[in-house]
Amino acid sequence: MKSKRILITTPIYYVNDKPHLGHAFTTLVADVLTRFFRKRGKEVFFLTGTDEHGLKIYESAKNLKKTPQELCDENSFLFKKSWENLGIEYDYFIRTTDKAHIETVQYIFNLLKEREELYEKEYEGLYCIGCENFILEKDLKDGLCPFHLKPPIKVSEKNYFFKLEKYLKVIEKEIKKGKLKITPEFALKETLGLIKQNLSDFSSTRLKERIRWGIEVPFDKDQVIYVWVDALINYISAIGFYKNKNNFNKWWNKSYVLHILGKDILKFHTVYWPAILKALKVKLPDEELIHGFFTINGQKMSKTLKNVIDPNELVKVYGKEGTRYLILSQFPIADGGDIKESQFKEKYNADLANNLGNLVSRVLTLKNKKEVEINQKPSRDFKKILKETEKNYLKLMEKYKIYEALKEVFKLIDYCNLYLTQKRTWELINKEDKKSRDEFKKQISNLLISLEKIKDLIYPFLPDTSLKIEELIKNKKVEPLFKRL
Ligand code: MSP
Numbered sequence: 169m170k171s172k173r174i175l176i177t178t179p180i181y182y183v184n185d186k187p188h189l190g191h192a193f194t195t196l197v198a199d200v201l202t203r204f205f206r207k208r209g210k211e212v213f214f215l216t217g218t219d220e221h222g223l224k225i226y227e228s229a230k231n232l233k234k235t236p237q238e239l240c241d242e243n244s245f246l247f248k249k250s251w252e253n254l255g256i257e258y259d260y261f262i263r264t265t266d267k268a269h270i271e272t273v274q275y276i277f278n279l280l281k282e283r284e285e286l287y288e289k290e291y292e293g294l295y296c297i298g299c300e301n302f303i304l305e306k307d308l309k310d311g312l313c314p315f316h317l318k319p320p321i322k323v324s325e326k327n328y329f330f331k332l333e334k335y336l337k338v339i340e341k342e343i344k345k346g347k348l349k350i351t352p353e354f355a356l357k358e359t360l361g362l363i364k365q366n367l368s369d370f371s372s373t374r375l376k377e378r379i380r381w382g383i384e385v386p387f388d389k390d391q392v393i394y395v396w397v398d399a400l401i402n403y404i405s406a407i408g409f410y411k412n413k414n415n416f417n418k419w420w421n422k423s424y425v426l427h428i429l430g431k432d433i434l435k436f437h438t439v440y441w442p443a444i445l446k447a448l449k450v451k452l453p454d455e456e457l458i459h460g461f462f463t464i465n466g467q468k469m470s471k472t473l474k475n476v477i478d479p480n481e482l483v484k485v486y487g488k489e490g491t492r493y494l495i496l497s498q499f500p501i502a503d504g505g506d507i508k509e510s511q512f513k514e515k516y517n518a519d520l521a522n523n524l525g526n527l528v529s530r531v532l533t534l535k536n537k538k539e540v541e542i543n544q545k546p547s548r549d550f551k552k553i554l555k556e557t558e559k560n561y562l563k564l565m566e567k568y569k570i571y572e573a574l575k576e577v578f579k580l581i582d583y584c585n586l587y588l589t590q591k592r593t594w595e596l597i598n599k600e601d602k603k604s605r606d607e608f609k610k611q612i613s614n615l616l617i618s619l620e621k622i623k624d625l626i627y628p629f630l631p632d633t634s635l636k637i638e639e640l641i642k643n644k645k646v647e648p649l650f651k652r653l
């Protein structure tokens with residue numbers, strides 16, 4: 169990436185419930201990339217937050233006998249707290265109930281109306297009172313709502329429709345030209361497929377009478393803004409689209425804009441959002457990075473299955489760094505996969521306590537036992553492996569292949585551990601002849617130079633561990649990095 173400045177965003181999460189491992193995964197990916205690009209000298213703004221309007225939240229609050237605002241405040245706080253527990257350092261946390269966001273959304277709605285991007289249309293659909301939502305004919309079972317086993321009623325309401333259709337061609341063109349990059353390939357294909365299906369204009373408002381918890385349409389007090397339109401606007405409201413043009417210019421127009429999201433919400437981000445931006449005459453994001461979904465022990469994560477993993481519970485067992493590692497080392501982000509919780513402990517012990525932790529303590533113990541001057545340059549074999557590791561790592565990180573890049577670092581850790589074991593460096597400690605002393609110096613130098621490299625490369629993934637290694641090297645101390653479990 170050439171740009172010196174990057175805006176990195178995550179989806180904003182629904183606050184109808186507390187955060188789970190899925191949310192943590194996306195946010196961690198954003199944190200790792202933020203740290204990586206910062207280390208490479210780029211200026212990065214990392215944006216995340218919570219999506220607080222809509223029926224889902226309204227209903228959850230009602231069930232819990234709370235006001236929607238109370239539920240939003242409680243759960244939004246839990247998201248912040250979880251990110252803190254995971255060492256995730258965002259620059260701004262937006263909430264869609266923030267006054268500034270609401271004002272921006274209303275300002276944008278007025279703009280869209282003025283520019284004739286909206287039109288009123290009678291909307292007819294099947295409505296399930298139990299769900300308080302529209303339901304498609306094809307989803308009915310024997311004419312009944314499958315959840316409430318009741319027939320839906322025909323509802324017709326007047327909504328403001330957004331003119332999506334007229335933008336499909338231009339979005340397709342920008343995507344094909346690579347102006348809006350969609351990564352990886354499966355997401356690009358899916359987007360182009362969606363555009364080919366000729367998605368139709370969509371209803372961008374709802375009747376307030378039905379959806380009470382939403383941002384009021386500024387020119388029609390009977391309507392609220394559709395929660396997805398409200399939510400997407402966060403990406404520009406957070407950086408001052410309405411009232412801080414300088415900041416907006418800096419972080420949107422003069423920055424590389426990278427949205428990170430899961431494949432479940434692709435359509436909204438790769439088609440709807442670009443269309444809204446076109447209507448606003450605002451440049452499109454530069455890239456959207458879509459990751460796969462994961463299952464937990466082979467099953468979809470869901471509250472009914474009681475298999476939702478709370479990242480905070482993992483932190484209690486494995487610590488902040490251990491949890492970060494376990495989440496990030498499961499599978500390539502593009503693929504998604506299965507999180508095997510039963511293997512967490514074994515993986516933690518094997519990779520962190522044994523491989524990385526032992527290497528650091530073995531090398532530093534040996535080095536501290538015998539004062540030797542460290543060679544500035546590694547020997548030829550080490551030079552080669554260090555160069556190769558760094559080259560592969562950078563190439564992978566630039567392509568957001570963070571799982572693969574982390575693997576490269578662990579390959580280097582394995583190499584060092586094997587070297588130490590095979591060379592039996594510790595046997596040279598008590599030998600005072602010049603040859604042995606030189607050999608010891610060479611081996612310890614190779615290992616220390618590698619440790620320095622490992623510490624740098626691992627920083628985006630395990631920031632505290634990286635700092636700890638640095639401190640141990642500097643202060644000639646040996647302390648276990650990870651407790652064995
Ligand atoms: N509020 C909308 C997003 C609006 S963005 C303008 C939303 N929220 S959500 O709380 O449902 O979070 C969705 C995101 O959480 C997914 O896109 C994905 O990034 C992450 N994940 C949720 N479950 C997940 C998995 N099981 N696996 C991986 N990521 C998951 O949709």
